[in-house]
Amino acid sequence: MKVIVARVDRCTGCRTCELYCATERGSEGRTLLQAVQETPVPQPRLRVEGGPDASLPVQCRHCVEAPCLDACLTGALVRDETHGMVHVKEDRCIACWTCVMFCPYGVIFPWPDRKFALKCDRCMHMETPACVDVCPTRALEVIDLAELDGVSAEKRKAAATLAIAATDGEGVVHLDLAG
Amino acid sequence: MTVTTYDLVIVGGGAAGLNAAAAARARFPGKRVLLIDGEEEIGYYRTLLPMFMTGVMPEEKLFFQRPDDPVGYETRLGVRALALDREQNHLSLGNGEVVGYERLILAQGGRPILPPMFADRRLPAGSFPVRSLAVARRIKDWLPEHRRIVVLGGGLVGSKTSVFLAMGGCQVTLVEKEPHILPTVLSERTAAPLQRHIANLGIDIRVNTTIDEIETDGNKVTRARLSTGEWLPCETLLIGIGGTPDIGFLADSDLIDGEELVVNPGLQTRDPNIFAIGDAVTIETAEGEHHQPxxxxxxxxxxxxxxDNAFRPSAAPVPRVTRVNAQNISGIPLMILGGPGVGSEVVSRPDPDPGVWREFFMEADRIVGGALVGxxxxxxxxxFRMANGEAVGGEAPQHLQRRTRAFAAESWGRLARARRARRFAMEGERA
Amino acid sequence: MESIHVKTVDPIGQDLLRGAAAKGLDLGWERYERLQPQDGFLRTGLSCAYGCLQGPCRIDPFGRGATQGICGLDRDGMVAASLLRLCLHGALEGLTEANNQEPAWPAELGPAAKKAEKVLGGDVSAADTFAAAKQLSRPGASPDDLLRQALRLSLLTVGLTGEGALRAAGRLSCRVGYGVVSGAGPVIGLCGRPTSDLVAALRDSTGASEPQGQIVALGEWIVADGELLPIACTSGEVEAVLSAGWLDAVALGPDADPAIARLCRSIGLPVFGEAEAAAARMTKSANGPNASQCAEGQVLCSAEEARAGLASNGSAGLAILAGSDAPQISLGWLPTELAPALRAKGLSVAACGDAALWVAKAGLASLDSDRPVSLLDPLRGPLDALAAAGPERVKGICFTGVKTSRDLAFALGLAVLGARVSVATPLPLWGSAGVRDLLNEKIAALGGAFAHWDHPASPDEVLAWFGES
Structure with missing residues (x-):
């Protein structure tokens, strides 16, 4: 399974990923300058979190035992068979926001204007996710979880990688930071 | 009498039963599984029934599983369980059949509670309990000609149904016997913005009262009398005062404690080969707390x-037991973390927007419930912090503030420290 | 992502780019691609332009995050301030180069300038830059005030163009195209606005070499001894031409982009300053392009010449193409498509700057051609044409790309003087509909129009805009 990994040591909090995620995946015009004029205003599927000392883009972890999948009342949230990504079938979503409440990471976002829940699907049908494509510092990368297992723990530590790994419980953010 | 014996029998084809059947099939493909349900139709989203019967949701979006979908197990539909014989591991069914089981999963759910006035009479035409698809279909057919409606019960189902009906142009009166709507999950203060919002949709809300008499004309509902004595003319009466575990057929099984079908966190009843799940059960935690999630x-x-647990030597506990609920009441988002416990402290914070209210119930420094409105x-x-029993201490007020950020501040402290450590490490390498 | 697909319309230019790629040279387009996407907050004007260190503050264009800066500045104020800051830069650039810091407009436009000054709050002068700097020190002024000041500065910028870039009178003939590089002797390229001393020194040294060498301008308009130096390429093509290996040396003026010197170093092309230029004894080493890749035209250098050259000749009006090459649009696409299309609509066409070079390269300015495009002073050109033909006859002035903030201020200033002006590349105004509306209103009140697009405009769109007048 390929997932997006964010590197905390590289994120400068510029939020370019947010702007272009909203543009690429949420707008009709597909360019930023057109997107900012649209109504309803496009929304990103990831958010840069953090404060002055550290920042990090957070998006769906595509948990192995995803609580949101159990919670969805309408079958709008499904896991894609091919890519393993959890995504929202927008036509089935009734905007009850139950999934929002069941996401431990807070990365499913209500979009009341469009009446569906918004979440990262890793742009699975695109060659590269929009956010990864645009990150000016390469703080976002796509990695294959299978390959991550091969990377030694030390290397991971050295890279201070905020990796997202499947653990045997729920899929969990693997915070393998220095120290 | 011939008895067909199955490895696993599941009673009930709601969300719990069907998920249990699918999980068991996936995990134990060699086992022979039977699923029975009292309804003719299963595999639908019960929570969508209010939308379906008011015409908001088309029928094709109602089902997650169709009768002709290959499921890999046998089903008996329209058949109720009548009695359980634990000595013989036999279950008697309403169609006269008796089936044997090695493992049994009870997922029969609840049945609607009816008000006392219907204790000794048949429901007149135009009065419906909101629970099953079959009834929802009848309501759907009935409503277009009978648009003056009284909804009895201001809980989640009743409130939600009222909203859809009002948005569909019906004349709706919502009757709740407590002082405010959603009484079991919200405090009066929290319910206030929601109640205002619903009233603004044109719904006539009557609290502190109930309906104690129905007048009919040729067995058709014509008006309902409030306990205040006032008569409300109506053509439809929808009953949404909740459900109660459907455990009558277990009366002689010795699985019932008082009125409750109690299971451990591994979902086993006191008979380890019999599991019980869903709206019929009470879960007893290791600490002895009882939950009805x-x-x-x-x-x-x-x-x-x-x-998953059905044929495992030891039953793994259910991941978390919370009774949280989310709703979107015509544009007002509502998150219910749980009702107030006895002696819990209420922490809340006024918001400049009258449509917004965030409130927690705290015990010691843990959040045990609360609600976010608007x-x-x-x-x-x-x-999840609540479900994990995390101590939030003095942070609770911070969580009450409106935020665009999802994460708590202290996790960022951790990230920042890690980042600083990394910076020093790099400088060290250079030196 | 938003990117260009065809980098230049010139087929030989495309060959040069392929050649550079084969040599592993990174040119401007590669840097442009690598910079994508460019800062969305700056692109929308929502990165705060105030000289304040509380920030940096940025407003979320999608309205979900911050809606105000730390001081409480909203998106209208932020976008208006960034426009003011750009205009201030433009006006300062004009001031530093002007011989006379008193703004002056052509006599024909005097009434329009007076009216604009009156509407915008009094006489415009160099002191307006101080007023703008004060406004940009703390965010107290309203968007309305900020825009008014921006327009005053743009009017000032126009008034400071003095004698223009060529500082010449009469008509100068010009030769444009890669072919000017060919020749028996060594060829030295000039770019980055070289000083006249440097040019003189180079002319001496190339004149002394055997066979005689020559100097050519790279994307520059340079007059030496009353002649316009032959121009090898437009400003956007300089790197491509350098990478072709046609030149024997390059002399850089103070304004040369850092990339030029870096590229010369990496391909081993000698770079001359003044001292080296005087001492250089050049030898021919490089092979040049085909001499036939060259076209001629005539530049109407002064306002008088513009009046004579642009006199009504029975055409339906005058269309002016100005502006520099921009990486967002295929180089040359707009000028080479627009000039013939506008002519076909019965309009006379005049061009200046890179747009003029493209038109000339395409042979559209050749005196042999039917109704040739008139070439104008790269700086003053549109102003002279506006004065000569009058706002009535000028159907529109399109800046096919803007590079410096002076270009932008100048374009706005023309609109303030009552002209219809458009800019084909996006401006950082899209973060606030309020500011865009206000700007349109203010310019319309002065009889002008200022159009711009939220994407790099295509020739069809610009043509349609010309047609709207």
Missing amino acids: WTWPQAVSQGKRAG DIAGAGPLH
């Missing part, structure tokens, strides 16, 4: 876990 997400999670930012992480 009768929600759809719980039904799905418990179903999956019970199916602004649900950060609800997911909050829910």
Whole structure:
């Protein structure tokens, strides 16, 4: 399974990923300058979190035992068979926001204007996710979880990688930071 | 009498039962499984029934599983369980059949509670309990000609149904016997913005009262009398005063404690070969607390876990037991973290927007319940901190503020420290 | 992502780019691609332009995050301030180069300038830059005030163009195209606005070499001894031409982009300053392009010449193409498509700057051609044409790309003087509909129009805009 990994040591909090995620995946015009004029205003599927000392883009972890999948009342949230990504079938979503409440990471976002829940699907049908494509510092990368297992723990530590790994419980953010 | 014996029998084809069946099939492909349900139709989203019967939701979006979908197990539909014989591991069914089981999963759910006035009479035409698809279909057919409606019960189902009916142009009166709507899950203060919002949709809300008499004309509802004595003319009466575990057929099984079908966190009854899940059960935690988390997400999670546990030597506990609920009441988002416990402290914070109210119930420094109305930012992480029993201490007021950020501040302290450590490490290498 | 697909319309230019790629040279387009996407907050004007260190503050264009800066500045104020800051830069650039810091407009436009000054709050002068700097020190002024000041500065910028870039009178003939590089002797390229001393020194040294060498301008308009130096390429093509290996040396003026010197170093092309230029004894080493890749035209250098050259000749009006090459649009696409299309609509066409070079390269300015495009002073050109033909006859002035903030201020200033002006590349105004509306209103009140697009405009769109007048 390929997932997006964010590197905390590289994120400068510029939020370019947010702007272009909203543009690429949420707008009709597909360019930023057109997107900012649209109504309803496009929304990103990831958010840069953090404060002055550290920042990090957070998006769906595509948990192995995803609580949101159990919670969805309408079958709008499904896991894609091919890519393993959890995504929202927008036509089935009734905007009850139950999934929002069941996401431990807070990365499913209500979009009341469009009446569906918004979440990262890793742009699975695109060659590269929009956010990864645009990150000016390469703080976002796509990695294959299978390959991550091969990377030694030390290397991971050295890279201070905020990796997202499947653990045997729920899929969990693997915070393998220095120290 | 011939008895067909199955490895696993599942009673009930709601969210819990069907998920249990699917999980068991996936995990134990060699086992022979039977699923029975009293309804003719199963595999639908029960929570969508209010939308379906008011015409908001088309029928094709109602089902997650169709009768002709290959499921890999046998089903008996329209058949109720009548009695359980634990000595013989036999279950008697309403069609005269007796089936044997090695493992049994009870997922029969609840049945609607009816007001006392219907204790000794048949429901007159135009009065319906909101629970099953079959009844929802009848309501759907009935409503277009009978648009003056009284909804009895201001809980989640009643409130939600009223909203859809009002938006569909019906004349709706919502009757709740407590002082405010959603009494079991919200405090009066929290319910206030919601109640205002619903009233603004044109719904006539009557609280502190109930309906104690129905007048009919040729067995058709014509008006309903409030306990205040006032008569409300109406053509339709929808009953949404909740459900109660459907455990009558277990009366002689010795699985019932008082009125409750109690299971451990591994979802086993006192008979380890019999599991029980969904709206019929009470879960007793290791600490001895009793929970009745009768929600759809719980039904799905418990179903999956019970199916997984069915033939395991030891039953794994269900991931978390919370009775949280989310609703979107015509544009007002609502997150219910749980009702107030006895002696819990209420922490709340006024918001400049009268449509927004965030409130927690705290015990010591843990969040045990609360609600977010109008602004649900950060609800997911909050829910899990509550479910994990994390101490939030003095942070609670911070969580009450409107936020665009989902994560708590202290996790960022951790990230920042890690980042600084990394910077020093790099400088060290250079030196 | 938003990117260009065809980098230049010139087929030989495309060959040069392929050649550079084969040599592993990174040119401007590669840097442009690598910079994508460019800062969305700056692109929308929502990165705060105030000289304040509380920030940096940025407003979320999608309205979900911050809606105000730390001081409480909203998106209208932020976008208006960034426009003011750009205009201030433009006006300062004009001031530093002007011989006379008193703004002056052509006599024909005097009434329009007076009216604009009156509407915008009094006489415009160099002191307006101080007023703008004060406004940009703390965010107290309203968007309305900021825009008014921006327009005053743009009017000032126009008034400071003095004698223009060529500082010449009469008509100068010009030769444009890669072919000017060919020749028996060594060829030295000039770019980055070289000083006249440097040019003189180079002319001496190339004149002394055997066979005689020559100097050519790279994307520059340079007059030496009353002649316009032959121009090898437009400003956007300089790197491509350098990478072709046609030149024997390059002399850089103070304004040369850092990339030029870096590229010369990496391909081993000698770079001359003044001292080296005087001492250089050049030898021919490089092979040049085909001499036939060259076209001629005539530049109407002064306002008088513009009046004579642009006199009504029975055409339906005058269309002016100005502006520099921009990486967002295929180089040359707009000028080479627009000039013939506008002519076909019965309009006379005049061009200046890179747009003029493209038109000339395409042979559209050749005196042999039917109704040739008139070439104008790269700086003053549109102003002279506006004065000569009058706002009535000028159907529109399109800046096919803007590079410096002076270009932008100048374009706005023309609109303030009552002209219809458009800019084909996006401006950082899209973060606030309020500011865009206000700007349109203010310019319309002065009888002008200022159009711009939220994407790099295509020739069809610009043509349609010309047609709207």
